[in-house]
Amino acid sequence: MLEKKGSIFSVREDLKVFDCTIRDGGLVNNYHFTDEFVKAHYEMCVAAGIDYMEIGKNVSPTIMSEEEYGCWNFCKEKDIRRVIGDNNTALKIAVMADVGRTLKEEIPPKDESVVDMIRVATYIHQLPEAIDLIEDFHAKGYETTCNIMAISKSFDDELDEVLAQVGKSSVDVIYIADSFGSFYPEQINKLTGKYLEVAKASGKQVGIHAHNNLQLAYANTLEAMIYGTSFLDVTVSGLGRGAGNCPMELLVGFLKNPKYKLTPVLKFIEEFIVPLEKELDWGYSVPYMITGKLNEHPRPAMKARDEGDTQYVKFYNKLTEEYS
Structure with missing residues (x-):
């Protein structure tokens, strides 16, 4: 039986609000x-x-086109410093490394970079490569995380074995990643216990990255936090792939630690997100709800949204036929 860590009125020093907006x-x-x-x-x-x-990804330009993707898909040192300088603040800068898209030889030592943390995103079958990246980044002086994606498609024994291997690595934080936005709070509760057991045994922390297909990203983040998860992923106004993520403004408004300020977030939304909403499509919608319910990648929903397809019954029937 998991015990609650603190209360809704307490300040927990282990909590870290982790922004993934960019x-x-x-x-x-x-x-x-x-x-x-x-x-x-x-x-x-x-x-x-x-x-x-998290200012972007460090994908190798030899793998993805710099003409098709903006500079925050590659996060070259000169581009990061052009915008944030030497970052002489308490805010830590992170980037994400996708297994198969990031080349470790292109990553400089930490003392030559303004980046503090590299998060390694991996599918279960890529785990050996992920651990190789983690060990390289750790040796170079970076904080590291392991974000194990699509765990809603794994079997219990498989995930247990993966967590055991990650627990033996040098990684600092192990992430619960609800890639398809398909988990309910009860499932997040059980996963939190599973991840914390491994993390505590190996001196690591646990994080959560939730998607909002079922409008549960915020609820799932709170559930994981209440029972001991320390790193909490958010994006401003939920800006993120498909149905988006746990909104920063909700979490900052909930936490009782006076270090977190809501007004700057609201000001940014007012000045930058409101205009962006007229250009880009993200956030909860019926097609994303359907893929979340079916525990499937949101690609079909993204296509439906792009095409303005509102034939939801047809969309649902088609997917249930394909995935049955």
């Missing part, structure tokens, strides 16, 4: 955020007391 939001517009947008977002994170800002 990285997860970049999946909506192929990382074509302007320098003005990213700089304003960075300044908002500093003013709001956010602990980490």
Whole structure:
């Protein structure tokens, strides 16, 4: 039986609010955020007391086209420094490394970079490569996480074995990733217990990255937090792939730690997100709900949204036939 960690009125020093707006939001517009947008977002994170800002991915330009994708898909040192300088603030900067798209030889030592943390995103079958990246980044001086994706498609024994291997690595944080936005709080509760057991035994922490297909990203984040998860992923206004993520403004408004400030977040939404909503499509919708309910990747829903398809019964029947 899991015990609650603290109360809703307590301040927990282990909690870290982790912003993914540019990285997860970049999946909506192929990382074509302007320098003005990213700089304003960075300044908002500093003013709001956010602990980490994930400024993008460090995909190798030899693997994905720099003509098709914006610079935040590659996060070259010169581009990051152009916007945030040397980052002489309490905010830590993170990037994400996708297994198979990030080349470790292109990643400089930590003392040559303004980046503090590298998060390694991996599917279960890629785990050996993920651990190889983690060990390399750790040896170079970075904080690291392991974000194991699509765990809703795994079997219990398989996930147990994966967690055991990750627990033996040098990684700092192990992430519960609800890739398809298909988990309910009861399931997140059980996963939190499973991940914490491994993390505590190996001196690591646990994080959660939730998607909002079933409008449960916020609820699932709180559930994981209440029972001991420390790293809490958010994006401003839920900006992220498909149905988006746990909204920063909801979590910052909930936490009782006075270091977190809501006003800078609201100001950024007012000035930058409201105009962006007229250009980009993200957030809860019926097609995303259906893929979440069916525990499937949101690709079909993204296609339906792009095409303006509102034949929801036909969409649902088609998917249930395909996945039955």
